[in-house]
Every structure is written in C-alpha cells, then in structure tokens.
C-alpha cells in the first residue's frame with residue numbers, strides 16, 4: 474500500500490471510530506491467537522492493514538499469525554481484529570507486545586476479546602475444548618517481566634491496579650450462555666490460564682508444578698495484553714483453545730509441536746468464529762440496554 478493511500482484510509486477510519494464512540498455505540502477489539510486469524514472472516518466492510526505498513530507497529534514472526542489489522546463490522550458493532558499478536562519469545566519487550574491495546578484504548582474501544590491456543594493442564598480437559606478464562610497467573614510477572622513496570626502513565630491508569638477481577642464476570646457469563654445456545658456446552662470450560670515466556674513447551678516437572686499451582690491451561694501470551702487492558706479500564710474476555718494436552722507423565726510418548734497447535738486451531742476456528750460473532754452481537758444488545 475502506498476504511504477498516501479495508507480494515510481487517507483487511516484484518517485477516514487479514525488473519524489469513523491470517533492463518530493461511533495461519540496454516539497455511544499459499542500466497539501470491540503478481538504486479538505486472535507495462534508491459527509485463529511479466521512475469526513475476522515465474518516466481519517463485513519473489511520479494511521485490512523499489514524502490520525509492516527503501520528509505522529512503529531511490531532510485525533508478526535510466528536507461523537499462524539498473519540500480521541494484519543482488520544477493521545470491520547459485525548451487525549452494528551465496529552470491530553478491529555488483530556490477526557496475530559506478539560510474544561516475549563519473539564524478542565519483543567512487553568511494552569511492544571501491549572502497544573496495540575493502548576492504541577485500542579485511544580481509539581475508543583470498550584471491550585477486548587483475547588483468544589489464544591494453550592496446552593491443557595487440567596486432567597479433565599480435552600483437545601478442542603474452549604476455556605473461558607476466569608483468571609490468570611502471570612509467571613513472567615513474578616520474575617519482573619511485567620508490562621506495567623517502569624514509569625506509570627497516569628493518562629492510562631493508576632500505579633497499582635487491582636487484578637482480582639481482570640476478566641469481566643458479565644462477559645464470562647455471556648460466553649457460557651452463548652456457548653450453550655450454540656450447543657457447545659460439552660466442550661466449553663472455565664479455568665485459570667498461566668503464562669510462561671516460551672518458546673519451549675514445558676518439561677514434565679514444570680507441568681506438574683503448574684498443576685499444583687492451580688493452573689488449568691498454559692500458554693505464551695495474553696496475560697500482558699489483559700493486564701494492560703485492565704489497567705486502562707477496558708472490559709476483557711479471554712477464550713483459550715486447548716490445542717494439546719500437556720504431558721504430566723514421564724511414560725507419555727506424544728510430543729507437542731507448533732504444527733499440531735495450528736492444526737487444532739484450524740479445526741476449531743469455525744466454532745470459535747460462531748461463538749465470537751454471536752458474543753459480539755449479544756454484547757452490542759446488552760450495551761444498548763445499559764447505555
């Protein structure tokens with residue numbers, strides 16, 4: 474895309490979003506995890522920007538992350554989809570990883586729906602289950618890798634934000650209700666997501682430790698974005714697709730790999746797409762009722 478047409482398109486989009494926010498209409502950002510970029514497919518009036526064309530925006534370096542920002546609408550809701558997000562293991566700082574969330578806040582987005590692929594720790598979880606994230610454990614944060622370390626920008630939020638309700642109770646309830654309306658109750662769960670930095674998958678001793686700590690699934694993303702979203706007052710919903718079962722047993726022969734993660738994501742993308750689309754339209758109705 475030429476620089477001139479990029480500037481033209483971003484300016485008109487900017488005014489479009491401002492107008493919608495002024496009129497009190499709800500807008501949502503969807504962050505698509507590994508292999509889940511298809512979530513943007515159902516949006517209408519799409520306009521797509523490659524990350525590499527956006528000044529100072531990080532670029533995706535991982536397979537299954539297309540690296541595109543897609544603007545569109547689902548029913549009356551303005552949506553922006555990130556087809557691919559950023560990770561510590563790519564060499565990005567957590568400030569770069571979470572930059573898009575702050576941009577969404579400045580654009581007037583009210584709610585963020587974060588999706589990811591993760592390994593199931595909870596012995597009851599099966600491959601293909603969708604876990605509504607109830608809470609998280611910020612393991613890198615314990616070691617000082619935290620997106621809010623450093624000077625606090627008061628324009629976004631307070632120095633010491635509360636994280637005990639990072640994932641909106643109303644949105645979690647809605648996700649479970651919509652899941653059951655779509656006939657997905659058998660494979661929709663709720664649980665605690667733990668972030669590790671990656672890029673290696675867990676050792677068996679690490680996986681056993683995570684089970685003892687109360688983690689239901691483990692992945693390499695999401696927590697920084699959610700922390701920054703909550704800091705700046707956005708409503709958050711997290712959906713984690715269980716793409717593999719994490720080995721807790723030395724006798725288990727199967728070995729996890731990224732290709733398998735992407736294969737399961739692709740297999741489940743359509744169900745997630747339906748869930749996300751319906752959730753967005755239901756949220757719009759709810760927000761009209763509460764505005």
Ligand SMILES: O=P(O)(O)O[C@@H]1C[C@H](O)[C@@H](CO)O1
Pocket residue numbers: 505506507535560588589590591671692693694695730731734
């Ligand atoms: O959706 P994310 O990016 O969290 O996906 C997981 C973590 C790694 O990026 C990748 C490993 O297969 O999947």
